[in-house]
Amino acid sequence: MIHVNHLSFSYTKQPFISDMTFSVSPGEIFGFLGPSGAGKSTLQKVLTGMLASYQGSAMVNGVECRERTRDFYEDIGVDFEFSALYEKLTARENLRFFASLYEKKPCPIDELLETVGLERDGDKRVSQYSKGMKARLNFVRALLHDPSLLCLDEPTNGLDPANSRMMKDMILAQKAKGKTILLTTHNMQDAAELCDRVAFIVSGRICALDSPHNLIMSQGAATVTYTWLENGEHSAACPLHRLSADGQLKRLISENRLQSIHSSEPTLNDIFMDITGRTLI
Incomplete structure (x- = not known):
């Protein structure tokens, strides 16, 4: 699904991501863990084709990310930390708009809203939504075209325990459907609960990569x-x-x-x- 080989990237003359090599298998939840500024979100942007001036190789679904075309996004769903929703539109209007950007037939909007408990609020403007409601809507926005790869950036950040639990259950439900998930987080509890494997990232480098269980047992x-x-x-x-x-x-x-x-x-x-x-x- 994903093959990264000697990947490096820099915003300036100083390297920001340095010599990363890893692979992600189909159906795996793979976590990027590290403090703010470590390079996690930048790495996600490389893998979603948003940053093309990198060195080395980053292959997603058999496509080199710097050479991606419009079709590249037909099988990728992205839910970054900051909402991409239009607040003056209703939830249904948002989902209809984003569905129009894809060639694929979209998943039924009412079913998606029901999945996250927003079916009764579908005609409410997003500006009237709470943070937890926006997070759930942003998540199903990434599912509209039924992608095989989901890229999630801090999906539980700032959510109360109830909404955080709901978000984690939704992520696990997508894994059960066979989707591959890239999870960027600094929440170690979420990573231990959700991820099959994790990569510790500090200062743009991978310091360790293994399953949470193996990493814990390796230290004692x-x-x-x-x-x-x-x-x-x-x-x-x-x-x-x-x-x-x-x-x-x-x-x-x-x-x-x-x-x-x-x-x-x-x-x-x-x-x-x-x-x-x-x-x-």
Whole structure:
């Protein structure tokens, strides 16, 4: 689906994206993770044909992005962080307009609005929509022509927990339909929940690339911590993979003397900081 080889890009004489190489398989949710200014959105713009003056190769659906034609966009849906909706138009009017830009027969507009719970607000001007409603409408705008590739830039940014959950469920529903999804975010929880693989990007370079699970486990396995009473409260910790060798834990379990037991493992954010030495702020 996507093949990037030694990609570099610069807005000035200084490189902004440097020597990136990666591939994305069909049906995969692939995340670009990093702090603001790391190059995530610029990379998305290269892959959607908006920036053509790059070095190296960026192939999407078998097309070199700098050589894309109008047909290139017939199979790509884009939902960038800032809304592309016309606020003086209603939701239905917006969707009809954007549908007219494609050669493909559009998905039924009423069905799309119903999918995101906006069927009763379809004739309301977008200027009257809340931020969450605009985010949902902008998302289905990217689905109008049923593209096989979705490029999503910070799709949950600024949403309340309920709208964020709805957005993530919609993304997973599109993956279940076989769509390939590029997800740009600085939200590590979203990335861990949604992505099959993630690339850590800092200062225009990929510092690590793997599944969230593999990245977490590569930096240290989960640890089990337990407490018990014995002349006061005591606690101990043991790596998860060595539980069977912990004689003290076995004894406490057999004597039913455990006060508490829980496991913990590094978060994806912890791993990002360990690998890059940076925070996401």
